[in-house]
Amino acid sequence: MKTILAKTAGFCFGVKRAVDTVYNEIALNEKNKIYTFGPIIHNDVVVSDLKEKGVDVINNAEELEGLKEATVIIRSHGVPKKIYEIIRKNNLKLVDATCPFVKKIHEIVEKHSKEGYEIIIVGDEKHPEVMGITGWSCKAPLVIKNASEADALKLDKNKKYCMVSQTTFNHNNFKNIVEIIEKKGYDILVLNTICNATHERQEEAERISKEVDVMIVIGNKDSSNTRKLYEICSKNCRETCYIQTVDDLDSCNFNNSTCVGITAGASTPNNIIEEVQNNVRNEF
Ligand code: F3S
Numbered sequence: 136m137k138t139i140l141a142k143t144a145g146f147c148f149g150v151k152r153a154v155d156t157v158y159n160e161i162a163l164n165e166k167n168k169i170y171t172f173g174p175i176i177h178n179d180v181v182v183s184d185l186k187e188k189g190v191d192v193i194n195n196a197e198e199l200e201g202l203k204e205a206t207v208i209i210r211s212h213g214v215p216k217k218i219y220e221i222i223r224k225n226n227l228k229l230v231d232a233t234c235p236f237v238k239k240i241h242e243i244v245e246k247h248s249k250e251g252y253e254i255i256i257v258g259d260e261k262h263p264e265v266m267g268i269t270g271w272s273c274k275a276p277l278v279i280k281n282a283s284e285a286d287a288l289k290l291d292k293n294k295k296y297c298m299v300s301q302t303t304f305n306h307n308n309f310k311n312i313v314e315i316i317e318k319k320g321y322d323i324l325v326l327n328t329i330c331n332a333t334h335e336r337q338e339e340a341e342r343i344s345k346e347v348d349v350m351i352v353i354g355n356k357d358s359s360n361t362r363k364l365y366e367i368c369s370k371n372c373r374e375t376c377y378i379q380t381v382d383d384l385d386s387c388n389f390n391n392s393t394c395v396g397i398t399a400g401a402s403t404p405n406n407i408i409e410e411v412q413n414n415v416r417n418e419f
Contacts (some may be wrong), residue, residue, distance in 0.1 A: 149234025215270015258301025362399030
């Protein structure tokens with residue numbers, strides 16, 4: 136079978152960097168116990184592999200407060216400023232794998248809120264990245280996630296505002312929200328902090344799914360970016376199948392097909408992608 140593998144399939148730059156950071160830290164073999172603040176990625180295979188290698192996950196500031204002589208790795212999503220303060224206060228070793236694109240947003244938010252701007256974040260307030268960004272503002276920021284919330288927004292015309300976006304926010308929706316708010320005539324500085332990795336992955340998946348007989352999308356069932364890839368591909372290729380690992384390949388229908396496209400969500404490790412590609416190429 137001929138296969139076309141998307142170049143953007145799997146880990147983006149920031150996630151790859153964070154996962155590599157954890158494995159590098161393990162290789163140092165220091166006496167400190169290693170923790171990641173939140174799971175390093177939403178992939179059970181990787182998280183349990185790390186657990187076997189002695190890396191545990193802590194989930195909140197309270198758990199962090201209880202640690203002694205530990206190494207704490209911050210994942211690509213980043214964390215609020217107060218987490219760094221606890222790490223410093225407790226003399227823990229900090230390994231910061233915050234994606235540089237997210238770090239940039241922290242810097243923007245901290246600087247502008249110190250200069251008196253009110254911060255507006257466009258994104259999902261429950262997403263860890265947005266929770267992290269929130270924690271760099273001097274005052275509680277406003278978080279809006281869609282056009283109707285933008286419509287309903289009532290700001291103070293005597294204040295200045297600075298608006299940033301969650302890195303994975305959709306470009307068109309962001310543009311739409313900006314247009315709605317700008318029409319209201321507020322003093323607002325808009326900084327588009329969307330990262331292109333998601334957009335590029337989606338565009339490539341769309342292009343490939345138009346050219347193939349079967350399209351395979353690999354990723355965790357609860358990964359929202361993988362689900363989105365599946366939706367995009369299903370529109371162009373009737374035989375689009377959503378799998379988590381090579382074991383699920385039986386659920387795909389390869390009848391009468393000669394060419395298979397493969398893409399994967401942002402938390403899918405390379406070895407899983409390669410395994411699927413080799414299997415499709417050789418077994419079907
Ligand atoms: Fe990935 Fe960093 Fe962009 S984590 S999606 S490269 S902001």
